[in-house]
Amino acid sequence: MRRFLLSQTLRLVLACAFTSVSFLSMARPAASQDTPIISGGVAYLGGTTKGTTVYTPTFMPVIALPITDHFLFESRSSLVEAITPGTNGKSERTKLNRNIIYLQMDYVANRHMTFVAGKFLTPFNTYNERLAIIWINNFQLAPLSFPIGNIGTAGTGGEIRGSVFSNDKVNIDYTAFVSANVTAPQFVSSRAAGGRFEAYFPSSRFEIGTSYDHMFEGAHRDASGFHVWWQPNGGPFYFRSEYSHSTHSQGYWFETSYRLSQLGGQDSEIGRLQPVFRMQQTFRSSPDATDGLPSANTQMADFGLDYFLPHEVRINTSYSREFSSTGNGNVWKTGVIYRFLFPTWRGK
Numbered sequence: 001m002r003r004f005l006l007s008q009t010l011r012l013v014l015a016c017a018f019t020s021v022s023f024l025s026m027a028r029p030a031a032s033q034d035t036p037i038i039s040g041g042v043a044y045l046g047g048t049t050k051g052t053t054v055y056t057p058t059f060m061p062v063i064a065l066p067i068t069d070h071f072l073f074e075s076r077s078s079l080v081e082a083i084t085p086g087t088n089g090k091s092e093r094t095k096l097n098r099n100i101i102y103l104q105m106d107y108v109a110n111r112h113m114t115f116v117a118g119k120f121l122t123p124f125n126t127y128n129e130r131l132a133i134i135w136i137n138n139f140q141l142a143p144l145s146f147p148i149g150n151i152g153t154a155g156t157g158g159e160i161r162g163s164v165f166s167n168d169k170v171n172i173d174y175t176a177f178v179s180a181n182v183t184a185p186q187f188v189s190s191r192a193a194g195g196r197f198e199a200y201f202p203s204s205r206f207e208i209g210t211s212y213d214h215m216f217e218g219a220h221r222d223a224s225g226f227h228v229w230w231q232p233n234g235g236p237f238y239f240r241s242e243y244s245h246s247t248h249s250q251g252y253w254f255e256t257s258y259r260l261s262q263l264g265g266q267d268s269e270i271g272r273l274q275p276v277f278r279m280q281q282t283f284r285s286s287p288d289a290t291d292g293l294p295s296a297n298t299q300m301a302d303f304g305l306d307y308f309l310p311h312e313v314r315i316n317t318s319y320s321r322e323f324s325s326t327g328n329g330n331v332w333k334t335g336v337i338y339r340f341l342f343p344t345w346r347g348k
Helices: 002-026 127-131
Strands: 037-049 052-066 071-084 093-110 113-121 154-166 171-179 192-201 206-215 222-230 237-245 249-258 273-284 298-309 313-324 329-343
Touching (some): 093 154
Antiparallel strands (some): 037 052, 037 329, 093 113, 154 171, 192 206, 222 237, 237 249, 249 273, 273 298, 298 313
16 A cells, blocks of 8 residues: 555656646746746645545645746646545545646736736635645645635636735735636636735734625625734744635634744754644524535634744644534644745846
């Protein structure tokens, strides 16, 4: 079985690496100061959710390719193999998922306005754009309320984003999008529109924002939400939170983390540790089997412990307890993640 898992993982990595290199070989060399960047992560994740164990080798490459001073091509994809060990003498079951997470062309008009065309991440609240990446996320599982407002994580169409106002005291940013009804493989999206508006205060490192979107298909759902982030100056403490509301359900989550870097420095044995806690709840106002949320009111407490190794390697472990009228359950997760980042050639 170990040989099977390693061979499948190796094929997973080589396939995506070959795709990235092939793409870059077709691109015309840019100026040295506009060096294309290849980044991403490789992870071996595993866990047991209410008695079911699944291992998921994952390869998630990212490419950023400047074309001129104003145009930037960027894309992120994922190859994930889900391996379910067999029981009672049965062989394991495997499933390989290939997904283009986003693939877009950006036109930077000026410091206040950037136009985006292609498949882009839905800009609703913060988790989808900022925390869902394997080398950033502290927990393997997304929050229970994540499906609200995210129209399947991505839209295909157009987006405009930028800064309304910025000075030493406050940065005010905006994002607006329109997504089309697309059925092509890897670009499936629904007809929707919405956006996000947020303010960041550099002196206190505090951010607050609000989001809204509307679906023009199916039940024509409206979704609204707001988020609050805070990282106090002078300490490795983070606070992140979201609230989301839709037609048939609502929910919230908040997450805190504290890296013990003040005990001997961030490169000491104890300074590499980061305890994490997340609390979340969803509330069902009326039945809806299509919104992606639990069918009954649910609350969940997540306890995590991350360990940062040298050379951009991290070990994540977590335990979660779910409480619901449909049944309680335990969730155990662990994983090893490696983050890589390098230019395709030497720049200035």
